[in-house]
Amino acid sequence: MEQPSAAIGGPVSHAIFRVARLHRMLAGSLLRPTGLYPGQELLMMHLWDHGPQRQSQLVSVLDSDAPTVTRTVQRLERAGFVRRRPDPTDARASLIEPTPASRHLREQIEQIWQQLEQLTVGPLDPADHSSALGILEQLERNLVTATTARACDDEGAN
Amino acid sequence: MEQPSAAIGGPVSHAIFRVARLHRMLAGSLLRPTGLYPGQELLMMHLWDHGPQRQSQLVSVLDSDAPTVTRTVQRLERAGFVRRRPDPTDARASLIEPTPASRHLREQIEQIWQQLEQLTVGPLDPADHSSALGILEQLERNLVTATTARACDDEGAN
DNA sequence: GATTGGTATATGTTCGAACAACTAAGATCC
DNA sequence: GGATCTTAGTTGTTCGAACATATACCAATC
Numbered sequence: 001m002e003q004p005s006a007a008i009g010g011p012v013s014h015a016i017f018r019v020a021r022l023h024r025m026l027a028g029s030l031l032r033p034t035g036l037y038p039g040q041e042l043l044m045m046h047l048w049d050h051g052p053q054r055q056s057q058l059v060s061v062l063d064s065d066a067p068t069v070t071r072t073v074q075r076l077e078r079a080g081f082v083r084r085r086p087d088p089t090d091a092r093a094s095l096i097e098p099t100p101a102s103r104h105l106r107e108q109i110e111q112i113w114q115q116l117e118q119l120t121v122g123p124l125d126p127a128d129h130s131s132a133l134g135i136l137e138q139l140e141r142n143l144v145t146a147t148t149a150r151a152c153d154d155e156g157a158n
Numbered sequence: 159m160e161q162p163s164a165a166i167g168g169p170v171s172h173a174i175f176r177v178a179r180l181h182r183m184l185a186g187s188l189l190r191p192t193g194l195y196p197g198q199e200l201l202m203m204h205l206w207d208h209g210p211q212r213q214s215q216l217v218s219v220l221d222s223d224a225p226t227v228t229r230t231v232q233r234l235e236r237a238g239f240v241r242r243r244p245d246p247t248d249a250r251a252s253l254i255e256p257t258p259a260s261r262h263l264r265e266q267i268e269q270i271w272q273q274l275e276q277l278t279v280g281p282l283d284p285a286d287h288s289s290a291l292g293i294l295e296q297l298e299r300n301l302v303t304a305t306t307a308r309a310c311d312d313e314g315a316n
Numbered sequence: 317g318a319t320t321g322g323t324a325t326a327t328g329t330t331c332g333a334a335c336a337a338c339t340a341a342g343a344t345c346c
Numbered sequence: 347g348g349a350t351c352t353t354a355g356t357t358g359t360t361c362g363a364a365c366a367t368a369t370a371c372c373a374a375t376c
Contacts, residue, residue, distance in 0.1 A: 010275035012287075013181065015294035018221075020178030021363085022301035023171065028331095028364080029305075037331055056354060063176075068333060070356060075331080092341045092354045117168035122300030129170075132293045136173035139290065142280030143180035147187075179333090186334080186361095195361055214324060226363060228326055233361080250324045250371045 016139070023120060030112045034105060035079060041109050043072055044081060044098065048106050052097035054087065081105065174297070181278060188270045192263060193237060199267050201230055202239060202256060206264050210255035212245065239263065 027038045036044070046061055047053060053061075059069050073096055076082040081102040087093040121129055185196045194202070204219055205211060211219075217227050231254055234240040239260040245251040279287055 010271045010278075011291055012279050012294065013185075013271065013275050015291060015298065016178060016181050016278070019294055019297050019301065020174060020181070022298060022305060023174050023178070024332095025364085026301055026305055027171075039332055054354080063179075064332090065334065066355065067335085067357080072332080074356095087354095090342075090354080094355085113168045113171065117171050119304035120168075120174070120297060120300055121170050122296070122303065124296065124300075128293070128296070131289065132297065133169055133173060135286070135290045135293050136170065136177055138280070138282065138286070139177050139278060140173065140180060142278055142282075143177065143184055145280065146277035147180060147184055182362095183334085197362055212324075217324095222362095223364065224325065225327080225365085228324095230362080232326095245324095248324080248372075252325085 012139075023116075026119060027116055030116055034108050034112070036081075036105070036109075037075075040072055040076055040081075041112075043069070043076065044102065044105065045109060047082065047096060047098045048102075052085065052095040054093045054095060056093070058096065170297075181274075184277060185274055188274055192266050192270070194239075194263070194267070195233075198230055198234055198239075199270075201227070201234065202260065202263065203267060205240070205254065205256045206260075210243065210253040212251045212253060214251070216254065 024038055031038060031041060034041075042062055043058060046058065055066070055069050055073060058064070058073075059066050062069065064072075073082060073084070077084065081099060083097055083099050084094045085097060087095050121132070124132065182196055189196060189199060192199075200220055201216060204216065213224065213227050213231060216222070216231075217224050220227065222230075231240060231242070235242065239257060241255055241257050242252045243255060245253050279290070282290065
């Protein structure tokens with residue numbers, strides 16, 4: 001495959017794109033036997049760690065948006081991994097909790113995360129490993145800055 | 159936001175996930191004024207660079223899959239950026255070409271890519287910049303290795 | 317020259333992600 | 347106590363991505 005011009009215009013952007021795609025594919029493929037789709041495991045893990053949650057809490061913790069969480073919860077509910085209970089203190093809200101049946105999943109998920117991490121990091125020596133993490137965190141900070149800057153611009157424009 | 163246990167189980171994986179999400183969001187937000195959605199610009203850019211293409215060629219170049227390209231082309235066609243012409247040498251295939259009207263997009267896209275790259279890389283000095291690229295390429299190699307290894311496993315299992 | 321295999325593209329489905337619009341329930345203030 | 351604002355969730359839509367199938371068409375073999 002020849003060098004696409006995307007790589008010329010933005011080598012880092014293009015690399016992020018490809019790494020993310022491969023990583024998501026690999027995660028999906030590792031997760032497949034459990035019946036979960038990528039993204040659902042984050043929600044489950046948070047429920048296991050922190051107990052019953054409101055959807056709004058899940059939205060802020062997962063840094064997702066309300067419609068996505070609504071449907072993810074619906075799918076997990078249909079799959080039997082999650083259950084809803086009315087919030088006694090607020091009739092608008094419901095509490096999402098993992099079902100007893102889902103306990104079995106937890107160790108699978110943890111093992112998959114370990115495996116995914118190891119496959120991703122591969123044969124990197126510890127120095128490269130920590131510099132990889134540092135670079136990614138720097139990129140994240142840059143992107144957060146850029147995103148919030150754009151959000152403010154938009155506000156000003158409106 | 160407290161540290162989610164995803165970060166404990168797989169810090170690099172989790173960082174990739176977040177960086178990719180922010181990057182995709184930023185790309186989408188930059189692309190919005192043009193009417194394109196993230197992904198479509200890669201296809202257009204390839205058409206501009208290499209002229210009329212079969213979908214199958216686009217599939218291999220973009221490293222995507224056939225159904226995705228089919229629908230992306232359909233949407234770009236509906237939006238008026240792309241046009242199909244029967245391949246004179248093979249009645250099964252059609253050639254996808256950018257419309258004259260789309261020429262106007264090209265410089266916008268190139269500018270957006272530059273902007274995206276700059277926002278992503280941010281204030282990194284050249285040394286960090288090239289090490290970032292190196293790290294991402296290493297991660298990509300690891301993921302490709304892991305993915306193809308798993309593909310072979312699956313074949314063996316079937 | 318009809319069957320078989322491979323290629324080109326399309327469709328239907330499932331997901332996650334983002335946006336807009338909506339309902340319902342709480343909270344506040346006059 | 348009634349109008350208004352906010353918050354919690356839902357639904358509908360559009361998109362990209364991946365998977366399984368289906369429908370053409372070409373090509374080579376028997």
